[in-house]
Amino acid sequence: MLALARSLSRNRRLLGDFVVRDLRGRYIGSSMGFFWSVVYPFLNLFIYMFVFGLVLKVRFSDEVNKGQVALWMLAGITVWAAFGETISRSTNTLVENQNLIQKVVFPSEILPSFLCISSLINMCIGLPIVILGVLVFVNFPNLLGDPLPLAPLTDPAKEMSMPPLGLGWSLLALPLLMALQAIFTVGIGYFLAALNLFLRDVYHLMGVFVTVWMFATPIFYPPQKVVMEGYGWILAVNPMHWLISCYREVLIFGAWPDWLLLAKFAAIGVVLLFLGSRFFLWQKPQFPDLL
Amino acid sequence: MSTLTKNSREGSAETSAGTAIFAQDLSKAYRIYDKPIHRLYELVLPGKKLHREFWAVRNVYLDIARGSTVGIIGENGAGKSSLLKLLTGITQPTTGSVKVQGRVASLLELGAGFHPEFSGRDNIKLNCSVLGMSDAEIAERYPKIVEFSELGDFIDRPVKTYSSGMYVRLGFSVAASVDPDILLIDEALSVGDEHFRGKCINRLNDFRDQGKTIIFVSHDMGAVKSMCQWVVLMDKGEILEQGTAEKVADEYLKRAKARGNERMSAINRGTSAYPRWCSGEIEVTDVDMLGGDGQPAHAFTTGEAFTVRLRWKAHQDTKEPVFGLGLYRSDGTYVNGSNHEWRDKPIHLRDVKAGESGEVEMSAGALQLLQGQYYLTTFVYEHAKASPTAIDHREHVHTFEVIDPRRLQHGMLFLNSRWTVRRRKDGAVTSEESPS
Numbered sequence: 061m062l063a064l065a066r067s068l069s070r071n072r073r074l075l076g077d078f079v080v081r082d083l084r085g086r087y088i089g090s091s092m093g094f095f096w097s098v099v100y101p102f103l104n105l106f107i108y109m110f111v112f113g114l115v116l117k118v119r120f121s122d123e124v125n126k127g128q129v130a131l132w133m134l135a136g137i138t139v140w141a142a143f144g145e146t147i148s149r150s151t152n153t154l155v156e157n158q159n160l161i162q163k164v165v166f167p168s169e170i171l172p173s174f175l176c177i178s179s180l181i182n183m184c185i186g187l188p189i190v191i192l193g194v195l196v197f198v199n200f201p202n203l204l205g206d207p208l209p210l211a212p213l214t215d216p217a218k219e220m221s222m223p224p225l226g227l228g229w230s231l232l233a234l235p236l237l238m239a240l241q242a243i244f245t246v247g248i249g250y251f252l253a254a255l256n257l258f259l260r261d262v263y264h265l266m267g268v269f270v271t272v273w274m275f276a277t278p279i280f281y282p283p284q285k286v287v288m289e290g291y292g293w294i295l296a297v298n299p300m301h302w303l304i305s306c307y308r309e310v311l312i313f314g315a316w317p318d319w320l321l322l323a324k325f326a327a328i329g330v331v332l333l334f335l336g337s338r339f340f341l342w343q344k345p346q347f348p349d350l351l
Numbered sequence: 352m353s354t355l356t357k358n359s360r361e362g363s364a365e366t367s368a369g370t371a372i373f374a375q376d377l378s379k380a381y382r383i384y385d386k387p388i389h390r391l392y393e394l395v396l397p398g399k400k401l402h403r404e405f406w407a408v409r410n411v412y413l414d415i416a417r418g419s420t421v422g423i424i425g426e427n428g429a430g431k432s433s434l435l436k437l438l439t440g441i442t443q444p445t446t447g448s449v450k451v452q453g454r455v456a457s458l459l460e461l462g463a464g465f466h467p468e469f470s471g472r473d474n475i476k477l478n479c480s481v482l483g484m485s486d487a488e489i490a491e492r493y494p495k496i497v498e499f500s501e502l503g504d505f506i507d508r509p510v511k512t513y514s515s516g517m518y519v520r521l522g523f524s525v526a527a528s529v530d531p532d533i534l535l536i537d538e539a540l541s542v543g544d545e546h547f548r549g550k551c552i553n554r555l556n557d558f559r560d561q562g563k564t565i566i567f568v569s570h571d572m573g574a575v576k577s578m579c580q581w582v583v584l585m586d587k588g589e590i591l592e593q594g595t596a597e598k599v600a601d602e603y604l605k606r607a608k609a610r611g612n613e614r615m616s617a618i619n620r621g622t623s624a625y626p627r628w629c630s631g632e633i634e635v636t637d638v639d640m641l642g643g644d645g646q647p648a649h650a651f652t653t654g655e656a657f658t659v660r661l662r663w664k665a666h667q668d669t670k671e672p673v674f675g676l677g678l679y680r681s682d683g684t685y686v687n688g689s690n691h692e693w694r695d696k697p698i699h700l701r702d703v704k705a706g707e708s709g710e711v712e713m714s715a716g717a718l719q720l721l722q723g724q725y726y727l728t729t730f731v732y733e734h735a736k737a738s739p740t741a742i743d744h745r746e747h748v749h750t751f752e753v754i755d756p757r758r759l760q761h762g763m764l765f766l767n768s769r770w771t772v773r774r775r776k777d778g779a780v781t782s783e784e785s786p787s
Contacts, residue, residue, distance in 0.1 A: 077480045159463040258391045345443045
């Protein structure tokens with residue numbers, strides 16, 4: 061892990077150039093440019109609101125209204141998008157850049173890192189929108205809309221309530237959350253990037269895996285529902301659920317994150333980064349031969 | 352795209368001060384797996400061997416003096432590029448070691464890593480930083496790179512709109528701007544137009560004049576001979592011979608001819624598909640091409656004695672058959688055609704009876720064709736009629752290769768030329784002549 065840090069700091073200029081290139085390359089040639097970074101989460105939000113709210117009638121409680129649910133989902137979508145994108149792109153990044161790896165003495169360890177940084181920066185464009193939404197709804201509560209769900213509750217005792225929206229000093233915890241997210245994400249990214257060279261099927265598997273993981277994480281439905289149905293263990297072993305609930309505390313409820321949960325997440329992240337980067341650097345001399 | 356490896360990669364204790372690259376017992380084996388999953392099995396089950404080895408480079412010793420220009424030559428698949436990757440440090444040797452003193456830049460592939468959506472300008476900057484240049488260096492060299500590339504307005508357009516020549520020009524411009532001590536080039540110069548190629552060669556000459564080491568990889572003996580004092584001949588991953596360009600050229604030529612013969616006879620096995628039309632009174636049964644040693648061959652050197660021999664057999668009576676030959680370049684250009692009748696002193700062959708047989712030989716003397724691939728067509732025509740009709744016309748009987756080791760002249764045809772240069776200076780005329 062230290063070797064990785066040293067190399068990244070030695071190649072920080074190149075890393076920076078790759079991040080800039082990637083951010084510009086995302087929407088280069090498209091007329092709306094960076095506006096897409098804003099549009100994407102919203103489009104996703106509408107899709108999932110429609111599917112989960114209107115079609116499947118996933119319920120929160122009588123007090124929770126559409127606006128709250130929308131922001132709650134949007135926070136989750138934004139964070140997940142950065143994570144999911146990084147790990148699926150990392151898997152293929154060595155193959156995509158094989159020209160550099162095979163023809164140039166190239167520090168390939170910057171590849172998963174630049175993807176992670178790039179998508180986190182992209183996420184930073186989405187987060188203010190969540191915050192803006194919270195500000196709007198806090199000041200104009202009548203805009204929040206009808207309570208969701210539309211169907212009557214069967215068992216009021218199991219209602220899934222939600223604290224009121226709010227913003228506060230806890231936003232200061234955002235950089236910490238993002239740093240931990242980066243460590244966790246890039247750790248997985250390094251492992252998958254190297255593994256994909258041994259078995260290219262990994263890349264195809266990742267497409268499915270990321271989707272399954274996304275739906276296993278309470279992004280579009282209340283976590284209490286999972287517990288209620290007896291699948292609480294899924295939440296207990298899903299670090300992304302921990303991370304996203306911490307983000308939600310900070311972003312839309314104005315509360316400090318659950319520090320214990322965050323510490324657990326950090327510990328797992330560090331272990332993953334340690335193992336992932338070890339594996340990556342161990343196999344790195346072989347990369348030109350494996351491609 | 353090129354690469355810079357800063358500083359010396361390994362300790363220089365054993366190498367003398369005048370050595371730029373020192374390779375000792377250098378070998379590289381690539382692992383070949385029958386199934387991709389076997390690679391993974393090997394990773395998780397140590398000690399299990401599921402691969403075969405392919406030795407791309409084997410037991411190479413090299414001691415390249417600083418300031419020299421060395422050519423590495425060999426057929427495709429001889430291990431030249433693999434060796435270059437080892438010397439650059441892109442791949443790790445399986446055995447042995449490489450010691451390099453100084454900054455290495457390698458031009459393995461021009462423009463590798465260009466992003467098609469970005470403009471030439473953006474790609475120059477990114478490419479430079481991949482090469483390890485600092486901001487200050489990029490700022491300083493950037494205008495020169497743009498100028499050298501001669502891309503004009505295209506420099507601001509996305510690279511995806513470039514022609515392949517422009518792409519390479521941009522790539523070389525960036526690569527040429529790095530200031531290495533040792534430059535490794537992999538046939539990168541064989542692209543671009545004549546004008547740009549000239550600029551590239553000038554740049555290389557500058558490098559040489561500055562006392563830098565150049566290693567040049569090619570399968571083109573002509574290019575290597577014009578550039579390099581010292582040539583290393585590789586085959587099947589091993590160094591066959593190394594020495595002065597003249598010394599190695601002979602050995603190379605011998606192999607090239609042998610290989611040319613092999614390749615051509617492989618091609619010729621499949622030539623029955625070419626058209627043959629005939630009325631059949633006379634059949635050409637065999638066509639042999641004979642080289643300087645009188646043996647049938649499919650590869651010849653320019654200037655070598657060249658003879659074509661036909662064997663024929665008459666099945667029916669024929670009044671006035673005439674045998675002819677046509678030589679074509681591989682692209683279909685008609686190079687030469689002749690027969691034994693249309694000559695100052697014609698040979699007439701009249702009233703051939705069924706059952707007769709014989710030979711016809713055309714000897715071209717010294718072969719005047721330059722390097723390239725050619726093919727041979729044979730004709731037997733009945734000339735007794737007002738306009739001759741085909742008795743046995745065979746297109747594309749043999750494909751053959753001409754190798755021109757000296758490369759003194761270019762094009763298709765060797766002219767037995769003679770040059771005179773006259774010079775007037777202060778009223779006196781001097782004249783120098785180069786006889787044919």
